[in-house]
Amino acid sequence: MSYSVIVPVYKNADSIPRLIQALTDMNETLDGKLEVVFVVDGSPDESFALLKKELGNMSFSAQLLAHSRNFGSFPAIRTGLMAATGEYFGVMAADLQEPPELLISFFKSLSNDECDVAIGTRNARKDPLSSRMASSIFWGLYRRLVVHDMPKGGVDIFGCNKAFREQLLQLSESRSSLIALIFWLGFRRKFIEYERQVRQEGKSAWTFKKKLEYMMDSVFAFTDYPIKLLIRMGATGSIIALLIGLMVVAARLSGAIEVPGYAATMVVVLLLGTLNLLGLGLVGTYAWRAYENSKQRPLAIVCMKLNNQGTL
Structure with missing residues (x-):
């Protein structure tokens, strides 16, 4: 497989049918060269059972991995990167708030050797006003305290080549920030703008408590x-x-x-x-x-x- 997509899954049972269809369409666009690595991160709903049931019917190559408990989305991404077998790698949210077309743009830039890591930056979002304000404050503090060249809209999704992946996986720190590590590594970057979509199913598990813990981990791991x-x-x-x-x-x-x-x-x-x-x-x-x-x-x-x- 040339293109590997890592999909962390946590409380996404309602969006799985739409997710599989989006990945099927992506596989057709990529001429059948897509591999998908689903990582169910201790999800308490039926996410794992639904993916297991559909695994044999998927038109693309797929792996289904399950964590023993909920470790968080970043450890799930790391697990998926370790298991993926492609030449180019991308991370995709199971709730489809980041459009699948963004992954296509990542893979195009990576395969054309335009960059080593492609980073999605939000130029707009269709979330409620409270979510937009909280996000602006969070990423504003992140830019001020942790990564000064962080895009204003923040980063939730990225793609990379094999060389970048190997270096990223060597940084096996716990209680750290995957996004900050991406910027710390350097390499050739390309920022690709997108508009964050409205969440159609369920509720985000990215709570205020998790954001606060993530901010603390980022501050104490990357700045004095x-x-x-x-x-x-x-x-x-x-x-x-x-x-x-x-x-x-x-x-x-x-x-x-x-x-x-x-x-x-x-x-x-x-x-x-x-x-x-x-x-x-x-x-x-x-x-x-x-x-x-x-x-x-x-x-x-x-x-x-x-x-x-x-x-x-």
Whole structure:
């Protein structure tokens, strides 16, 4: 098979018939060279049973994998990438909110050697206003704190070639962010815009709690911004505390403050409070460096080698 599509499945029983039809149409467009890897991520509904029943009737090559419990969509994507056998790989949501035509665009760009990883970026979405606002806030914070070149609409879907997949699978970190790893790896990227579709069946399992956990994992796995913030607060606070302390001492000497011990107490509280923040930031810097080394990410990645005979 030339093209492998990984489909994480969780609480998607109602959308499976429409999903299979969309994949059938995609297989025809790709001249029958499509492989689909369904990864049922501990779904409590009938998703696995429905896919198992239809497996023999599918017109395309398919694998059906099941996690022992719900590990999350990103581990499911990793499982699918490990099992896929194609030359080019794409990730597709089982709820079909990302149009299947986007995968065709990914595969076209990848097979034409225009990029190593194709990334879908949302230029519009037909979700309710509350969802759009929450998404804008989430991806805005993500751009500010984690990946500065993240598209404004965020990333939910991507495709890649075999070289990129191999490097991605070598980064076997837990409690991390797959999307941030895609940007961390580098390689040649191509952004392809699309309009996110209305969800027709069921409810999204991407809850506020999961978004918050994902944001925390992304921040702590990819940036030392909280530590730098502590250092800045501690340094700024120390300067302010010194100025206020001088004012308190001056007021005490001039007689403006008559309460015994007030000046000393204020100076000590202000100074020690800010020094604590500064100390936590400095200790956190050493802890962050140790944590970075414990992840054992490669120091550099070679994405291409050339000699006078051509590409190796």
